[in-house]
Amino acid sequence: MHSAYEVQLTGPSPVTSADRVLRAIQQAIVEGDISPGSKISETGLAKQFNVSRAPLREALARLERCHLVQRIPNAGARVVTLTREGLLALYQIREELEGLACRLAAERMADSEIEALARLLDDHLHQQRVREGESYYQEAGDVDFHYRIILASKNPYLINMLCDELYFLVRMYRVQLGMNGPRVSHAFDEHKAIINAIANRDGELADLLMRRHISASRKNIERKLATQKELL
Structure with missing residues (x-):
């Protein structure tokens, strides 16, 4: 059995908008191009990665599941802080x-x-x-x-x-x-x-x-x- 991320990382390029934006945001967060602790702007990210809000929200939900993004009550979504x-x-x-x-x-x-x-x-x-x-x-x-x-x-x-x-x-x-x-x-x-x-x-x-x-x-x-x- 192969990990879902193994396919994503080492196999063919992703074919859906959500896959594409997920990979791009993952890399930007991991490498610090999107700063730890920074607030997530759906409007800004949709414009930056040229996607509609639906695939962006799917990607953000997947980023939450791998602990790169967290939702804070009354404060919206933020990139995780390194502590x-x-x-x-x-x-x-x-x-x-x-x-x-x-x-x-x-x-x-x-x-x-x-x-x-x-x-x-x-x-x-x-x-x-x-x-x-x-x-x-x-x-x-x-x-x-x-x-x-x-x-x-x-x-x-x-x-x-x-x-x-x-x-x-x-x-x-x-x-x-x-x-x-x-x-x-x-x-x-x-x-x-x-x-x-x-x-x-x-x-x-x-x-x-x-x-x-x-x-x-x-x-x-x-x-x-x-x-x-x-x-x-």
Whole structure:
């Protein structure tokens, strides 16, 4: 079973207006082009993305389901705000579920899938910004190391929670706060260790390494959030 977002991210281009505007707004929110906490203007977005209100409202409803947009009583819809409290709650779930995904991947991945995942990391390493420790930006979907491992768990409920419900909110924290600076080389080395554990079919170690990796990423993002707060 494939995630709905896997089809959207890696398959043919979306064909409906709602699909098209969903992808565009998702990317804009994840990358910060639409600022965290900003008010959603249906009129403004409809004009910006050249769609009618009906498909826009459908897209906004789907953005609510993946936690990028929230409706606040008497205040309308807003882009989610990136906070320490939100990060802790999200990464607590992420650490548990991706650890489990790693354990299952070690049991269930075909050798060819593991080799493909190793090649993906080699591709990441050969990007100039990764080699120099400048940033470690991974596109969404099949070129995202974490996404590949989640799919490799072959557990449809786990895939639904991590790839449909939480994926883009996690990416929002990762892209805006976690993919540059000294953390880059450490994150890459941790990915390599996780692949080695999966290749050795050591599910317990793969689970542990993924949990430690996500915990380290959370602490890195926490520090950046604290720095932002001090500058305000």
